[in-house]
Amino acid sequence: MKNTGNLFYRVVIIFILTMSFGSLSTAKADVPEMSSSLSAVKARGELVVATSPDYPPYEFLVNKNGHSTVQGVDIMVAKKVAKNIGVKLVVKKMNFDSLLVALQTGKCDMVIGGVNPTPERRKNVLFTKMYYHGGQYILVKKSMSWLYHDKNSFKNKTIGAQTGTTQYDLAKKQIKGVKVRGMTSYSDLVLALKTNKVNGVVMEKPAALAYAKNDGSLRAINAEFKLDKGTTGVAIAVKKGNVSLAQAANKGIDQIQKQDLVNKDYLKKAGQYLKVNTEDTSMWHYWRFFATGIEYTLIISIVSAILGLMLGLLLALMRLSKNRLWRGIAISYIEFLRGTPMMVQVMFVYFGIGVLINIPALLAGIIAVSLNSGAYVAEIIRGGINSVDSGQTEAAESLGLSMSDSYRFVILPQAMRNIWPALGNEFITLLKDSSIVSIIGVTDLIYESNLVRSDTYRGVMPIFIAMLLYFAMTFILTRILNHYERKMQYAN
Template sequence: MNKKLLVVFSWLLLVRVFTVFICENSVTGLPPVKHAICTLATLFSADAVASTTQGKKIASVDDLKDKRIGVLLGSVHDSYAMKTFPNATILQYKTPSDIVLAVKTGKVDAAIYTYETLRDIFRTNDDLAILGSPLFSVPVGIGFNKTNNQLREQFNDFLRQIKKNGIYDNMINRWIIQGDTSMPEIKNSKANGVLTVGIVSDKGLPFLIIKDNKLIGLDAELAERFAAYLGKELKMSDMEFGSLIPAVVSQKIDMISSTLMITDERKKQISFSDEYYNLRASFFALKKNIVISSAPKSNKFSSLEDLKNKRFAVFTGTVHDGFVSRKYPNAQLMRYESTADMVLALESNKVDVALLDVITAGVIIKHNPELGILQEDVLNMPLGVGFGKNADDLRQRFNNFLQAIRGDGTYDDMYKRWCRGDPEQVVMPEIANGTGQKYVLGVSVDDLPYVAFMNGKYVGFDIELLKRFAARENINLDIVPMEFASLVPALASGKVDIITDGIAISEERSRMVDFSASYMEFRTAAMAMKSKIARYDNQPVSEIASGGFIENTIESFRRNIILEERWRIILDGLKTTVLISVLSTLFGTLLGSLVCFMRMSKNVMLSLPAKLFISILRGTPVLVFLMLIFYVVFASVNIDPVLVAVIAFGMNFAAYVAEIFRTGITSIDKGQSEAGISLGFSKVRTFLYIILPQTIQRILPVYKGEFISLVKMTSIVGYIAVQDLTKASDIIRSRTFDAFFPLIMVAILYFIISWVLMLSLEYLERKTDPKSKRKQAVIA
């Protein structure tokens, strides 16, 4: 019996020694094998059993004062733990995977590691969890030998370039925000030698990891792009974290690309590039060792993580669209064309949260106190002014101007007025327009602080910026409003020369247009109803004073029509809508008559093109056809957008009218044509005096319906920079955030237009009705 106990004890002792040797020392080999050995060995470990059976659970970071804390050897986490927890047992590990394994196997009670990497680790380790809030954040940079200033400056120039052209932001979005793990193909001439970069391959996503025998991650892509920038072949040197700095000091490697935190101590040994990210550090531990609150979980939102399967409102074609699609694939994405539409969707419970600029959100909440901010700094992106691909000179002139106003204090004054205070209270300075060459500026006119329409003129940070640029360069600036989604196509097709309105610089947009240097950072806020946000539970929600129906209607009329002379926008939009409707009808009727004649011809050379015209126009959505005419057919022609709208709507109307005319004509008995000819009439006179009057009388009811459809169809002309009634209401709603009055008012105006025009057609119908003529003759 004693022999058996001795054998068992010896095996346990051997397992214990083997566990310590494998798991607490850096042993090169296959990580999966090492992981399996440690996991099996730990099952027999007395320490592991004790860690789960003895001691209290961890409720907060304060409970770790006398516990075992795991850190990466030589890291900032190491020094932080030493200083902050002097009575704790600090266990140092050489690789990140060893730290995770130590926590899972009970070697430590908790460990400190990078918050961004932990989020990825938790995807495949659901038994781990964050303990408390992030501890601190530290900037990271690329490490260089102190004597290699040339390479360091080359990297800084490269970093500035990718931040300017949007590549950097695209990388941050893909690797950190969206959790994408696909490494892009980067072309490299490799003609200028070799660049040796020191890395730690198991740093963890989103920074560095080996996948399919290839290094991927933010640091890997950054190194590859820099090597391509230099035209050098990239050689990755994988080593222990503690060996990185000695390797670059001894010039064994050219630089370190491994999320190296910038500290004063490290600066004594190596030089750092400009910072390229801020890393956060957090404690993590086994879920079963963390105290979970027994309070019932609220259905209200505490952060964006509570919205993974909820409804998001975003602007069509913005970076938010792609951000939500990739980060929250199970969420329902609702795309809107204006801020006012998004506010209305929130208030009517069509969506759960809207993503907007944080300053714009503040303006909205001022008018809608029932809304609140769920989370700030959801996504930060640089903003730029867009220029055509062939306008390098104009773009460089703007960049020089931007640099100049940053230096003389003008920019700081503008930013303070528009972005730090209440943008609605800012008085737009009078800036004289230049008298030189004319350039067209495309804007969306949707929100402050960027672009708005107040007191009959355009205002906002972007407007003041471009007006100051125009004044300094003697440019005659013509401002044209359009839908946000139409800005980039309009610039790419040459319809406008410059675009601005809080446009984020992205890699996708940079393929279509050239951006200026960034003039501001777009900080995204998530906005929702306060009743859905947890942190507003104990705060009183402001109540909106409610009066009677008449009082509310009068106040809405004052805010939406009288205030800031907004009636002028409505009047201009009304004129444009009526003009387009009438001219499109006249043009479409004449063109439709011609197409009808060709369609009824026995000559195939005439009838075939007519049939094709009718089929194409009737089968193509009007909006698509309108944009094709404006951005493709007339791309190289400087033509008034109103005229383009008349042509497009007229052609569409003609396709339907041609068939209406043909149906009406063929409904007349052929015997009447024969009778007319037998009476001595020519074919033309027979048609004009006998067939046509009957045809008009028969087709007018259908023609009226098609005409009214045309009038309502004109509401989409805002996509080609025409300010009609609908666009006028959007501009007003972007200022008042009134959900209903502008829409109801525009609906009434459309009804009045349709009613008046229908009366004119009914008058024509009576004039062509034989029965009506006979009645008038009898009365006479």
């Protein structure tokens, strides 16, 4: 294949302009590079707190009159701290596994989410005083509660715990012969319990009691773990070295402990909020959650498909170029992106690049999915170009067409007809794989369905609804792609 010449450089310019425009258009959703010192928080007038709102009664979403807000014991603690500092509280939602990473990379000022200040965590972040000691319970099926009385009842059994938590370590160290199954969210763990994948789920006492109270098929029992009160209470995490902010938070925690606000006030209010969610657990009541999930899923998929197509064309032309440098860059990029999981790529863009630039979660998700899709699209386009008979290029040259015009009017149209089915499959895969961005807190369909599960205590139905919605979207997309495929064949 001859050097693609002018066409290659035109594509480079178009791609750069498009990416620049996309960055400018999403800049309004971004916040400036964030300093988390106490003075910076006061100057900004906002205290950004990250949490994972799937752990009632500590933090959960309340769906009232079609609007959702994050509520719970931890949120009340955070409000108290923000009020003492004299700033507005801003709550940022994301998966529990990502909370401490978000703190270290400057995505938030504080992390609050039933976090236990273990020695391992203290090496990486600074903790405030502990504001609550709830104890550790095990959630079991009520029909099997006659068999389980404490942690020793689970000898040689399978028990569930949230990955990376104190509960996971306690179960592993203090229950003989136990097999601990870790999952990222408690809604997944409770579903595993109900479907007999695990025999029990270890969680903080208030959370276990909340699940048992709102789900008649469950029961909470005292695990009777040997606890170190220095590590099994819950505290607020701030960035390492940010002593001034931790001290400011401690003043609020001192007031909370002095007045015993968690036991006397916060837990009661959290229970009242939980009643709002359980008054109507129909999926129709949560339609706004699913609608928001569909909206973000489509935004990510459409924008990423467009950018991925442009990047794929650029990489394909680079790989077909006779220039060794361009070809080497393209090959390296394609092999690397296809050889690493998209989940890792999403986290690297959001947290890794986020160390230098504070990229909002939605933009980070779009960038990561686009970069991943571009690698696959590049190979599809390259195969399509190579499938065009070399005589077509020679015929175009004999007519006096430049290389760029030959590609534009002769080669690429024929290649597009050849690769359309494969390209369509990539777009469908992209739509489904976009769910991975939920790990950084993008409110796509999977993220929203998980929130519905944790709020309603219904494990299966939200998943089923999400499946139907994904099927509907992919079915419609398939019909659209088939329509244009038929038009191409007819035009041919």
